[in-house]
Amino acid sequence: MKIFIISEMTIYSELQQLCEGNSIQIEKKLALKMVPAKYNISELDSMIYSADGLVFQSKNAINFCKKNHMAIQKRIKLDSKEQKTIGRLEIYCNGKYSAEEIRQLFNVSPKFNPSDFSSEGMLKTIKEDYKGGYTFVIVKGLGGRNHIEDELTKSNIFVRCYYVYERVYADFSINDKNLDIGNNYFFIGSLTALKGIQDKLGKIISKKRRIAIIPTARIANKVNDAIFDDCIIINNTSSAQQYMHEIIKYEKR
Secondary structure (H helix, E strand, O other), X not given: XXXXXXXXXXXXXXXXXXXXXXXXXXXXXXXXXXXXXXXXXXXXXXXXXXOOEXXXXXXXXXXXXXXXXXXHHHHHHHHHHOOOOOOOOEEEOOOHHHHHHHHHHHOOOOEOOOOOOXXXXXXXXXXXXXXXXXXXXXXXXXXXXXHHHHHHHHOOOEEEEEEEEEEEEOOOOOOHHHOOOOOEXXXXXXXXXXXXXXXXXXXXXXXXXXXXXXXXXXXXXXXXXXXXXXXXXXXXXXXXXXXXXXXHHHHOO
């Protein structure tokens, strides 16, 4: 068996160690790379000072708006200095790894859904706080899902989105020689990454088994049965150990 990492994973180092300990091959074949997008930095600063909610739709969104970090820090300090109980800036993100990044950068605890790292999960957490008439700022990548802003807008929330990075297809190659004679597992984290790897694998004539590892049913529905022999849904809240457990369990079938 062999594991291919198609999307960046925060737990990659742990996964790599587990693979080495179990004599399992693992290789990165990233379908996407992230590049900065042009956006109005000063306008985003102004929105941060007045917003009720700040949503980071991905960990990349946090890292690609570094020029706005000072404004976020100032707003947090101002809220703390004025000892606000209402009208404070609430920060939301989509998972524990993004939350840890925010804690380290801004010394504040953001809100996130611990059991669901999807946009739907984040929206459930946001809905616990918001009121009609609030202003929300969403920081995301070009081509990212619009689910959160669409739903907030329906609830009479003023939403402004800033696209601070974009996903572009990486220049990588994969051929039959890269594949193992056993099962080949492809860890895919998004629809865009799925399209990228399917475009590559679709050009390979091979009888070697290919299994897509997907985080949600929404993405699994787009898996091409002519390219992948099977598909396994593993929630992206899972640890490296949980991923390996599911893979080894599948191997024993």
